[in-house]
Amino acid sequence: MALPMRSLFTDPDRYLQSFRLFLANSTEHQCMQEFMERQLPSVIGSIGNGKSAINILSVGGGAGEIDLLILSKIQARYPGVTINNHVIEPSADQIFKYKEHVAATSNLENVKFTWHEETAYEYESRMSAEKKTKKWDFIHMIQMLYYVKDVSATIRYFHSLLEEQAKLLIILVSGTSGWETLWKKYGSSFPLGDLCCYVSSADIKRILDSAGLKCQLHELPSHMDITSCFIEGNKDGELLLDFLTETCEFSKTASPELKHQVMEELRKPGCSQERDGKVLFNNNLSAIVIEP
Ligand SMILES: C[S@@+](CC[C@H](N)C(=O)[O-])C[C@H]1O[C@@H](n2cnc3c(N)ncnc32)[C@H](O)[C@@H]1O
Structure with a gap:
C-alpha cells in the first residue's frame, strides 16, 4: 500500500537537507546579497540618526548569514556606533550555527549579540507577561512568515515595536x-499541517493595505535550477521536489496523477523558464520596507 503524504517538517533532517540543496541550486542568497548591497543602505539611511546605540531585532534569523551581511551595512553607515543585535x-541547531558564523567573522567588536531561543509568538507572549515593550531601530523578518500561525497579527505586533525613524523589513x-x-x-x-502556510508578497500587501500601513516594495529576481527534478530516480531532484511541495518523499507518496500534474505545472511558463537545457524555477522574492 502507498505511504500517506506527510509534511516535510515532520522530518527535520530531510527538511534541512532539502533546504541546503535549495540554497545551493538557487540564487536565493545571491539575490538577497544584491539587495543588501544596492538597496539596504538607503533603507537604513536614517535609523540610527542621533543614537548612541542601534537596536536590531532579527525574527527567524536562522544561521545568521544574511543577518551578518545586514550588520556589516549598518556598521558601514554608522561607524563605531554600538549595535545591540x-x-x-526557535531552532537550537540554527542558533548554534549562527554563533559559529559570528565567531568566524571579524570586525564585530561593537556588536553585542543576544539570542532568544523561541518563536515570534513566544517572544510576544513573554514580553507581554513581563510587561515589557522594548522598541527597535530595525526589525527584519526574512523568509520566515510562512511559519507563523497568524501572519497579520505578527506583522502588526512587530510593527508596533518600531522606534520613530525605524524600519521593518520583510523578505519573502x-x-x-x-x-x-x-x-x-x-x-x-x-x-502542510499547521507548521507552515503559504504566503507571498501579494498577501502581505493586502494585509498592510487593510491595516493602513505604508510600504515600499522591491522585486528581487531569483531562480532555482530544478532540472534534476525531471530525471527519474535522481536523489537531488527528489529532495528539491520535496522542498517545492513541502512534502516528505513527494515522488514516492503522491498519487501518480498528482505527481504528473505537478511535474507538468513545474515546466510551464507560470513556474519556470527553459534556458540552455536547464529548467529554471522562478524564485523571485520581494523585499517590503514598512515605516512606523
Ligand atoms: C527559511 S529560514 C530563514 C533563515 C534566514 N532568515 C535566512 O533568510 O537565511 C526560516 C527560519 O525561521 C525560523 N522559524 C520557524 N518558525 C518560526 C517562528 N514561529 N518564529 C520565529 N522564527 C521561526 C526557522 O527556525 C528558520 O531558522
Whole structure:
C-alpha cells in the first residue's frame, strides 16, 4: 500500500537537507546579497540618526548569514556606533550555527549579540507577561512568515515595536514567483499541517493595505535550477521536489496523477523558464520596507 503524504517538517533532517540543496541550486542568497548591497543602505539611511546605540531585532534569523551581511551595512553607515543585535530563533541547531558564523567573522567588536531561543509568538507572549515593550531601530523578518500561525497579527505586533525613524523589513517569495502559481493551484493537495502556510508578497500587501500601513516594495529576481527534478530516480531532484511541495518523499507518496500534474505545472511558463537545457524555477522574492 502507498505511504500517506506527510509534511516535510515532520522530518527535520530531510527538511534541512532539502533546504541546503535549495540554497545551493538557487540564487536565493545571491539575490538577497544584491539587495543588501544596492538597496539596504538607503533603507537604513536614517535609523540610527542621533543614537548612541542601534537596536536590531532579527525574527527567524536562522544561521545568521544574511543577518551578518545586514550588520556589516549598518556598521558601514554608522561607524563605531554600538549595535545591540537580538535574534528570535526557535531552532537550537540554527542558533548554534549562527554563533559559529559570528565567531568566524571579524570586525564585530561593537556588536553585542543576544539570542532568544523561541518563536515570534513566544517572544510576544513573554514580553507581554513581563510587561515589557522594548522598541527597535530595525526589525527584519526574512523568509520566515510562512511559519507563523497568524501572519497579520505578527506583522502588526512587530510593527508596533518600531522606534520613530525605524524600519521593518520583510523578505519573502514574490506574488509573481513560480511558488505563487504552484501553491495557488496545488497547495490544498500538499500536506502542510499547521507548521507552515503559504504566503507571498501579494498577501502581505493586502494585509498592510487593510491595516493602513505604508510600504515600499522591491522585486528581487531569483531562480532555482530544478532540472534534476525531471530525471527519474535522481536523489537531488527528489529532495528539491520535496522542498517545492513541502512534502516528505513527494515522488514516492503522491498519487501518480498528482505527481504528473505537478511535474507538468513545474515546466510551464507560470513556474519556470527553459534556458540552455536547464529548467529554471522562478524564485523571485520581494523585499517590503514598512515605516512606523
Ligand atoms: C527559511 S529560514 C530563514 C533563515 C534566514 N532568515 C535566512 O533568510 O537565511 C526560516 C527560519 O525561521 C525560523 N522559524 C520557524 N518558525 C518560526 C517562528 N514561529 N518564529 C520565529 N522564527 C521561526 C526557522 O527556525 C528558520 O531558522
